[in-house]
Amino acid sequence: MSDAFEIVELSPHVRAAIGANGASNAAFIQTADGVIVVDSLSSIAAASALRDEVLDSGQSVIAVVLTHHHADHWAGLDVWGDVPVLAHTNAVKILQAVSVEYGVRTGEVLPFPALLRLWVGRAAADLLGVDSTNGIVTRLKSLAAREPVRLPAVRPIDPGTLLADGPVRVRIESLGEGHGDDDLVVSVSDVGQDVLILGDQAFFDRVPVVGGPYLDAWIDLLDGITASGSAAILLPGHGRPGRSTAPRRQAAYLRAIRDQSASVLPDDWDDERSRNWHDVNRALLRAYKQEESRTVDESRAETTE
């Protein structure tokens, strides 16, 4: 048994690996045609332990679906060999853009700046920088030193696609922009219990990563899940599974960020600008840096008195 995840049964044919300490989750769906894997954990070591624990000999994996382009959800992809990897068209485009920008072809090891960009997204990668002493950057450096993370070959799949039919139906869906603009949701109709695999649209028991420009849409999307009153079990991208009321806390957190950030935004910003979360993040960072240098100046003044 690995201490990187815990296996939880969500329905008769769906099992989830819940990442330890809020790390990314993965899911396994047993269909009539074979196993569909959703996401592949944050390292090859964790993913191969998961494969050995979950797959019986004779079971074959027919597809891996990526919920979005962030590498903390697919750094362990190599363990599935030549199985087709499917993702949102926009996720495929992001991976292609990284390929061009960093001159790395599919199957090649990602240089560290490219890995950071794919792990946390462009906005956060720009904000942190590769030399940051932030924990996420140092942990990622030690992972990259332990095992190579390669640029995966990924094919686009359209929302609405029925990936498996029969007693266990698997449909690819999109709930629209929220966490990003490349998030897929996997909807499973299983015998007696439906499951909705939400990827990073949902963070339960953990603070969500907020960096994209779609904060309003994200709040609406989460409210919509709760309002639907769906009986499905929800699997978030990070944290433990929940029911339809589980997104409430995340929506409240996002609302608080949106409302409180308004107090540091420049007066001349109109509503539209205030809704562009990339711009808001920059304004928050500027306000933070001003506050930081003011505090440093004050403490200098105190020590010279």
Ligand SMILES: [Zn+2]
């Ligand atoms: Zn994630």
